[in-house]
Amino acid sequence: MHAHAQSSRPKTVPRIFTPETIDTDLIVGELLDGVGAVTIRGLFTADEIAQARQIIMEESNSDAQAAKVTHFQGAAEREGKINLQRRVWNLLAKGDVFSRMAAHPVLMQTMRAFLGTEFIMGSIAANRILPGGPGQEPHIDYPYWDYHCPQTHPSRLNSSFPLNAQATIVLDPFTEETGATAYVPGSQRSLRYPDESDRFFDRCERMLGEPGDTVIFFGALWHCAMPNRSTVDRSAVLIQYLPKWVKPMENIPAALPESFLDTASPDIRQLLGLNYPYPEILDAARGGNAEGRTMMKAR
Ligand SMILES: O=C(O)CCC(=O)C(=O)O
């Protein structure tokens, strides 16, 4: 029944851009007011994708018990299948290729338009779903991801402006069979955590893609990883971008060696939140006027 209901509906496919056709106004409109997702094709070379994939396979092979923290996998944990999905966290420490991905100029340009010029990165991790591996509970992403308790968030919070953007860099073919991320087009427009009555699995479409594609979506979009019913792995790099003042999910600078921070590019420093000083011990900060239209030039 479900399969029939899905196949009889016209498919909604996220709009596809390339570095040559990038149009940030259109993308911002698609993410907020349209289907909630776009695909950017052609940002990474086959070599970069192969290198990233190899590192992720090695790291996750050595975690056969899937001992790392994961999210929205309660059912898999109950069914004893949690080891068929694996996370690799703190990717910046695991290969230069991940810094190139996180700070790709086209992603920077797009995110500056969407989240503000001084946006930051809250997480960069891989999600590998092995053959036979489980899907996730339909959800929305950080910082909305505990919106199943809306009373813990500000009153009248809504999705008229974004507190999150996700980038999924596809490393293996994302097909219906391998478990391409599912989403409900347009669901980002009203900020709500999906529940049973929303019939997510009857209504969802897939973020299909080839290795090297980058899917960008607004984290208020209802979505989830789907079960991998194929015989091959399904991996992706998941990047979370946030406005500069949202508390990031990962403490990325604390997990990196001093030498990485000392040699980081200006864009990487921005992504790590090092350009925005708060919270600060103001009692110990340099004296004088530090904010306003007329302020000290050098802090
Ligand atoms: O890997 C996927 O397809 C999506 C993962 C996801 O949505 C998440 O971990 O929050």
Ligand SMILES: [Fe+2]
């Ligand atoms: Fe998610």
